[in-house]
Amino acid sequence: MSSLRHHDYQLTLPSIPAGGLLGVPLKLDSDAPFILQRIKARAPGVPSGAFPWRFQNRRNQWQSSQLRTEAPEPYSILDPNLEYPINGTIICDIGNTTGETITNGRLLFRGSKLFTDGAITAPTYPPRFSDLPYHFQVSVLNVVGGTVTGPMASFGVGRIENQLRITSKADLALRYAVCDPFTLGVEGGPVNTGAPIPSISYPGANFTDVWVLLKDQQLRPYSNEPIHVDDLFGRQFGANVVPVNFQPGTFQPEIYLQRDHSLYFDVYRSDPASMGSVNLLFRFGGAQVILS
Amino acid sequence: MKLTDPTRFFKPQWAYETPDGFRDETILIDFKFTVSGTGNPGQSVNLPWQLDDDQPFILRAIFFPQLGIGVDINNNLLTTPGLCRIWDTSGNPLSEGQILSLGAWCGNTIDNAAGAFGFPVEPDVTCSPGGALRFDFQLSTNARPAQAIVNGAGASLIFLRNIFGTAGNDLTSIELIDPGAPNIPLSVAVVAPRHVQVTLATDGASAITSTFPDVAAIINGDAAAGALIFAIAQGSTTEVITAHGQTNLVGGAAAEDIEVRGTLIGVKRFPECL
DSSP states (O other), X not given: OEEEEEEEEEEEEEEEOTTOEEEEEEEOOXXXXXXXXXXXEEOTTOOTTXXXXXXXXXXXXXXXXXXXXXXXXSOEEEEEEEEEOTTOEEEEEEOXXXXXXXXXXXXXXEEEEEEETTSSOXXXXXXXXXXXXXXXXXXXXXXXXXXXXXXXXXXXXXXXEEEEEOOSSXXXXXXXXXXXXXXXXXXXXXXXXXXXXXXXXXXXXXXXXXXEEEEOTXXXXXXXXXXXXXXXXXXXXXXXXXXXXXXXXXXXXXXXXXXXXXXXXXXXXXXXXXXXXXXXXXXXXXXXXXXX | OOOOOTTTSOOOGGGSOOOTTEEEEEEEEEEEEEEOSSOOTTSEEEEEEEOOSSSOEEEEEEEOTTSOEEEOTTOOEEEOXXXXXXEOTTSOBSBSSOEEOBTTTBOSSSTTTTGGGOEXXXXXXXXXXXXXXXXXXXXXXOOBOOXXXXXXXXXXXXXXXXXXXGGGOSOXXXXXXXXXXXXXXXXXXEXXXXXXXXXXXXXXXXXXXXXXXXXXXXXXXXXXXXXXXXXXXXXXXXOBOOOEEEEEOBOOBOOOOEEEEEEEEEEEEEETTX
């Protein structure tokens, strides 16, 4: 028997020179093998196709003979999945055809860690149960961006250990989440006047770059570094308050949260402080698991 | 690696077959509610929608294109998302309190509400014959703030009273002043009680140099003026603005009820003998 736990690895490249980088290693953790399921590339402001990539499997064979240039949406799915060993390394080639240096290009490797049975606390469904769709909402208010120094420099100002506590009468199998900026307008109350797009009511202020690091009740992270909310979750209001093609980031396997237990999440914002503060509404969706 | 343990992994609802001895028939159920447009809590709760009493209804998706429809300052149609909670026919809430509907019950546009398939309700919800789904809403207000507009050749500046509704019809005013002197910097001042004066910048020849975005920025960035007025510059970013006499912000309007329409998408489950 073994236990799967959702996990993301992200390779952040602070500076990618014109022409690209060859053989960049992404070191994997020492606690469990990694099952790679999906891949996504992120390089804001870079034209589609100008940030190509490829990577190696566990036997140091290239997964594609040439650099891949998929559009950033949706994920590239690996079926069958690829397994990497404990302490493994994913070797990546990164292209850059812009003729200029790319700053903070990222490759996101989504998947699961495969633990031996008993190695981690892994609650799961009871033998018999009923289920209902269910959502929790956690509001993180007045999130301001800005610059910081040190290892979190590319993620901005942090708001640490926000809490989703399962206060309902049953467990929650968390399957996806979505994050949107929103401030409810009330008659007689203030007009929502957020930057960058002036909107008299909806969604109020907006954001471009918000990053989230999920952690379990013991504060063990579900990724090696914060992941952009558009990749980890998804949102309905695009950065310019235009409709976006909503593609929620799903958890595979789902994150099973027991009643009266918590999921924690650190929120970072790297937008300029001049964009002002934003109210972020996180909705965590899945199934309420009711004993029957 | 195959992920096949049925007790541990997500199964999309299409993986569940109709039980033996039953036949599912697709059905769409339209619903409509009148919801308060004030944005205040507790005004639009426990709104029931009665289902047919012949067979169970299996709810699998909601098409919620009008979870409030609003109009922006340019009369462009906007979706106006708000908070929502749905209760099943057994009285179980489907969320912990009211939650922002986007991404939970609906998409942000008609096209993005997942089209003909609606926004998925996953796992599906079995509704008893003759039961009623109940809805709670708290939508953002559609009360309109008072405003004034200054138009240029290719740009405009909209001044919004920074409060929703008729409370903003309080003689708040705006004035753009040509100082008539050289090398004057752009500045803003609030003259009691609610008169916002902007003194426009000039060059060495006393010609005005302030642009529409310059004026918006100095108002929004000033604590006193920004508390009264929110300025939105539109159009050209380089066009120089001209002086404008004192003008009251007017037209603040009370909230109106919002009609929320939608469609429940699912199946009715019949015994095979019917």
